[in-house]
Amino acid sequence: MSEVVKSRPGAERDQGREIVKAYRTMLAARVLEEKLAALYRGGKIKGGVFLGRGQEALSVAVGQNLRPGDIFAPLIRDQAGRMAFGDTILDTLRTYLGSSLGSMRGRDGNIHRGRPREGYYAMISHLGAMIPVVTGGLLARRLQGQSGVVGATCIGDGGTSTGAFHEGLNAAAVEKLPLVVVVANNQYAYSTPNSRQFACADLLDKAIGYGVTGHKVDGTSLADCLRVIGVAITAARAGGGPQLIVGDLLRLVGHGEHDDASYVDPTLRRKPVGQDCIELAGAYIIQQGWASAEQLANWREELETEVDATAGRVMREPEPDPADEDWSALSTRELEDHFA
Amino acid sequence: MSEVVKSRPGAERDQGREIVKAYRTMLAARVLEEKLAALYRGGKIKGGVFLGRGQEALSVAVGQNLRPGDIFAPLIRDQAGRMAFGDTILDTLRTYLGSSLGSMRGRDGNIHRGRPREGYYAMISHLGAMIPVVTGGLLARRLQGQSGVVGATCIGDGGTSTGAFHEGLNAAAVEKLPLVVVVANNQYAYSTPNSRQFACADLLDKAIGYGVTGHKVDGTSLADCLRVIGVAITAARAGGGPQLIVGDLLRLVGHGEHDDASYVDPTLRRKPVGQDCIELAGAYIIQQGWASAEQLANWREELETEVDATAGRVMREPEPDPADEDWSALSTRELEDHFA
Amino acid sequence: MSITYLEAIREAQAKALADDPRVFIYGQDVGTFGGAFKATKNLAKEFPGRVIDSPISEDAIVGMAIGAAIEGARPIVEMQFADFSTVGFNQIVNQAATLYYRTGVSCPIVVRLPSGGTAGSGPFHSQSMEAIYAHYPGLVVLTPATVEDAYSMLLEAIAIEDPVIFCEHKFLYYHLKAESLPAEAQPIGKARIARPGRDLTIVTYGAMVHESLAAAEEIAADGFEIEVVDLRSIKPLDTDTVLASVARTGRLLCVGEAWPWGGVCAEVIARVTAEGFGLLDAPPMRLNAKDTPVPYHPALWGTHRPTASAVAASARQLLEI
Amino acid sequence: MSITYLEAIREAQAKALADDPRVFIYGQDVGTFGGAFKATKNLAKEFPGRVIDSPISEDAIVGMAIGAAIEGARPIVEMQFADFSTVGFNQIVNQAATLYYRTGVSCPIVVRLPSGGTAGSGPFHSQSMEAIYAHYPGLVVLTPATVEDAYSMLLEAIAIEDPVIFCEHKFLYYHLKAESLPAEAQPIGKARIARPGRDLTIVTYGAMVHESLAAAEEIAADGFEIEVVDLRSIKPLDTDTVLASVARTGRLLCVGEAWPWGGVCAEVIARVTAEGFGLLDAPPMRLNAKDTPVPYHPALWGTHRPTASAVAASARQLLEI
Numbered sequence A, B: 001m002s003e004v005v006k007s008r009p010g011a012e013r014d015q016g017r018e019i020v021k022a023y024r025t026m027l028a029a030r031v032l033e034e035k036l037a038a039l040y041r042g043g044k045i046k047g048g049v050f051l052g053r054g055q056e057a058l059s060v061a062v063g064q065n066l067r068p069g070d071i072f073a074p075l076i077r078d079q080a081g082r083m084a085f086g087d088t089i090l091d092t093l094r095t096y097l098g099s100s101l102g103s104m105r106g107r108d109g110n111i112h113r114g115r116p117r118e119g120y121y122a123m124i125s126h127l128g129a130m131i132p133v134v135t136g137g138l139l140a141r142r143l144q145g146q147s148g149v150v151g152a153t154c155i156g157d158g159g160t161s162t163g164a165f166h167e168g169l170n171a172a173a174v175e176k177l178p179l180v181v182v183v184a185n186n187q188y189a190y191s192t193p194n195s196r197q198f199a200c201a202d203l204l205d206k207a208i209g210y211g212v213t214g215h216k217v218d219g220t221s222l223a224d225c226l227r228v229i230g231v232a233i234t235a236a237r238a239g240g241g242p243q244l245i246v247g248d249l250l251r252l253v254g255h256g257e258h259d260d261a262s263y264v265d266p267t268l269r270r271k272p273v274g275q276d277c278i279e280l281a282g283a284y285i286i287q288q289g290w291a292s293a294e295q296l297a298n299w300r301e302e303l304e305t306e307v308d309a310t311a312g313r314v315m316r317e318p319e320p321d322p323a324d325e326d327w328s329a330l331s332t333r334e335l336e337d338h339f340a
Numbered sequence C, D: 001m002s003i004t005y006l007e008a009i010r011e012a013q014a015k016a017l018a019d020d021p022r023v024f025i026y027g028q029d030v031g032t033f034g035g036a037f038k039a040t041k042n043l044a045k046e047f048p049g050r051v052i053d054s055p056i057s058e059d060a061i062v063g064m065a066i067g068a069a070i071e072g073a074r075p076i077v078e079m080q081f082a083d084f085s086t087v088g089f090n091q092i093v094n095q096a097a098t099l100y101y102r103t104g105v106s107c108p109i110v111v112r113l114p115s116g117g118t119a120g121s122g123p124f125h126s127q128s129m130e131a132i133y134a135h136y137p138g139l140v141v142l143t144p145a146t147v148e149d150a151y152s153m154l155l156e157a158i159a160i161e162d163p164v165i166f167c168e169h170k171f172l173y174y175h176l177k178a179e180s181l182p183a184e185a186q187p188i189g190k191a192r193i194a195r196p197g198r199d200l201t202i203v204t205y206g207a208m209v210h211e212s213l214a215a216a217e218e219i220a221a222d223g224f225e226i227e228v229v230d231l232r233s234i235k236p237l238d239t240d241t242v243l244a245s246v247a248r249t250g251r252l253l254c255v256g257e258a259w260p261w262g263g264v265c266a267e268v269i270a271r272v273t274a275e276g277f278g279l280l281d282a283p284p285m286r287l288n289a290k291d292t293p294v295p296y297h298p299a300l301w302g303t304h305r306p307t308a309s310a311v312a313a314s315a316r317q318l319l320e321i
């Protein structure tokens, strides 16, 4: 498919711009997550911290290929994709640190954030559960007469074992909705290796059983991710029905920051799948002459400054005050139940 | 594979015996179900009646290929398979009519019957739910050191859309357990045609996504059903892991006896898939000279007499008496809760 | 003209589809077939493309309704039986019920649950799950007992911005008839005095309203006047109307078809005794189904569930204290 | 030696595996990794082949446990968090809970639910689902509040022929310590007087036992003696012990960490007022979590759940009536 891209005049320049843009988003995610890890170690974050180190290329490629008006339901390790879709350093920090000014107002935290009315759905913890939700969002858009809209969501290798994954993808396939499901096959679900999670030779083998198009992508290669996910999203947008993408990569960090990932097979780290997508992307950018090593270092430094400053600002923001809460789970206040 | 069978000396005679045996079980199921339908129309059965007309060949092939000590969890339309596995005309009638002497003692009815301790699991209504249960039964057998045991269960085309189907089959595949899942692809789930149920070209396409062996069978051909399911069960028994069998056929009756199946595409009835497996099997038996048309008619007559007599007997049996019930859902009586 | 409880449900959906372009229906066999109980009969034809057959995937059905609601639609989903909503349970209680609290975006879905026992339906086609859903914050749980309420409360449910669990009772589907559909109705959240009385209050809902009314009628022959309160909505629960009734009668019997532990009866008694302890002249009492799965055989089922005569016996016992 | 609540759970499983060859453990990451909370630490090594990692498939996990139980095994399944048991809900309430009643074959499975709130865990890692499971006939629901009970009740749970929902409280995992493991224990189904008193009875369970004990201690300074009843098992619920306590004190406060509607508190109040109405000198009272999802931020969470000071405030209020 890369031929298609290269055949346009200026395509190579476009590709460079696209890759550099994605790289800077990946870097922002990486730098921000490093800060989150530091804040976690410093006891500043009360709940867990779950990072996407090693998965930035796959994730950013989803967010960057989507358009405003599309739907995106990211998962645990999608800091890069979230930012490409419009999430900010500020709101991420606010949510992790529980600022009352964050989108979740301290009611939910960390990765459980979003702005559903802007197409940016807020995941619940239950794996697989966002797949039918995005499917339903797309169904509503179709009923409203909208076309050309895509809904994307991410899931892990482990998440493919859930009934929700199965029911949601199947229902989307029956309706031929423009759903794009991106599987980050990072070899483990918490401590559980793929060999204990599924028995198919490749997760891509699932595509045919749902009657959807499957795409394989090297999750360590930013260029490959941008290209393949671009193709998939374009196909969905054009009416090709659901697309299943499987990206192979390795989680380069613990399941959460409490976890040392000692169960990871060390040989995997030395295999191609174990490479760091950011390092590879940086080297590629330098090699292609799209930016210099100094520029890359500058970008990182700028991001570190911004992240540090934002974290400082957020830490001075007010905590949610229980007395200000109206403690209602219903938007229709008259229907609230009252307990003596 | 039929060559394998035929290459043994006397194989053809064996096959004849096997087919005739299966045919007689199918016939028993058919005659019994005709009686159930009549009883339903006569208002003698309080709940619903769900018949397997047209699915007897596929179903009987499962029951007949299993051995004592195996596990079988039949579904809605498996009267034939149940009888091949050891269920009786008597207990079927007792359960439908709610006799207190039936295996379910009036507590559950119709198709929700079994004798779990004898490997004959009693389905709950929730479709797909028996798949993990059989899988767990097989896991326990393995932990107990038993080998050479098979667990079979049936499901409809519609049931493949459930999360339970997905989770159960996947878990069985991970454990490489001898689970045999037989999909009776009867083209409809209640009124819902396959086109609204799944989008894969063939349900068999699901096998590869679970990493299990798939088998296709003509559900209208008894010989094909016995052979293919025999092969699958043998493979599972030999350690080949889960087997997924898809049998194509048509439900020749309403979803339940309340339903006239007016939604069924009439052209399907004229296609090969719409043939009646019992008629085909009877004709085949006559053609092969394994029995005469008179014998077939005699068998039916004998069965009708037996079924009528048994129904008469069961209708004179005592109903469950609420006063005799101890109304406990726990086997540990001391742990019962007491409500004032 | 005469209209059944089931027809009222169909009519409410027809009206909602006609009046509000955001409304659509999703569920197994709801399309051309019109649903297992025919609650959506002809709707697919009358409203092309808006009454959609789903696969057998309750988790996806509810999940999709939630996504559609986020995008501004008003989905009504039909479970074929309430009992199968256990498969969509996670989406209902963890996704739909939490969405507004977490994100500030409301989740206007209606989940229709054909509920409750009928003769010969057995353990998996008879359940009453209202207490399960009422336990969760973020859900509105309705239990209409009349043709009028089936109609007006379903219409109101569709209009509500929050997720509604609509427990329609299968036992009433064909039995219950009304002359016409109501033009106006009591708002959701208000209980109804189904029969006024002064000697004892029966608080109940769903099919048990009718068993309780029959019991009240029976006992009236003895000279006792029983007041029957139909809760209509079990979450929110109209404690005020219940308290006012108990203030009049001094005696409280709660009747529920569901299992006792933590059910509507327990909740009502907890409220009345906490807020109206001094109003009671006798201990509150409850009558529920027996604490076993719902049996198949009608003879067992008739003992498992409270019937008019069981309600009358409990009421007589309470009147004697 | 000192042993935590969490270690007691590990030790009970180790003992069960050692003593009974029918026992095995199935769940996510329970094998070599030892579980998300390390409740199965080293067990896979000590008992090869009997501590088995599952896929992320709660429905299959529970379903498989049921099948294994039918075949004579004694499965213990671990949910990574109680909150995820919603995905295995159907198998628990419709398959496990009905098996014995329907077929006469018992279903000895234990479902371990790491339950309850801890700071910063948010809406989906904090839930208390005991009332949901207790509503269903056919399940035993346990809520150990001490290290000793965590150990002995889990051992007993594994021995019981019926399905047990074992609600272990995450807040107690590391906090709570005991000197040693008990050799003997009260049987399941019996509540425990955690602190004797004469002025007011607090009935509670799980982590709230400790908040209530702290409240009782605080109020003791005012000269009031509060009796704290730890239910231990919420189904069956030991009404007799509760009634005997209320007979001594005349006042009842129920404290639960779960949501109020139809929770343990409602059930306890319904029983006490029905069976011991005359024992009460004041209206019964309950204190529960607020009726919203469990919030993430510790400042909100601390208000959402009952704390010692909230319990003390409620108790003081009730003492003044």
Ligand SMILES: Cc1ncc(C[n+]2csc(CCOP(=O)(O)OP(=O)(O)O)c2C)c(N)n1
Residues within 6 Å of the ligand: A076, A077, A125, A126, A127, A155, A156, A157, A158, A159, A160, A162, A184, A186, A188, A189, A190, A251, A255, D028, D056, D058, D080, D084, D087
């Ligand atoms: C239904 C459900 N069960 C269990 C969990 C607990 N859990 C959280 S993350 C996780 C592992 C996920 O693995 P995978 O899907 O491969 O994603 P990854 O963490 O590798 O990105 C588990 C088991 C959950 N969130 N949801």
Ligand SMILES: Cc1ncc(C[n+]2csc(CCOP(=O)(O)OP(=O)(O)O)c2C)c(N)n1
Residues within 6 Å of the ligand: B076, B077, B125, B126, B127, B155, B156, B157, B158, B159, B160, B162, B184, B186, B188, B189, B190, B251, B255, C028, C056, C058, C080, C084, C087
């Ligand atoms: C989880 C669940 N949802 C809904 C139902 C209601 N139901 C009973 S049978 C049926 C159709 C089943 O179709 P299929 O699986 O194709 O089997 P068939 O009836 O064709 O043999 C449905 C929807 C159910 N039993 N379980």
Ligand SMILES: [Mg+2]
Residues within 6 Å of the ligand: A156, A157, A158, A184, A185, A186, A187, A188, A189, A190
């Ligand atoms: Mg993974």
Ligand SMILES: [Mg+2]
Residues within 6 Å of the ligand: B156, B157, B158, B184, B185, B186, B187, B188, B189, B190
């Ligand atoms: Mg079918």
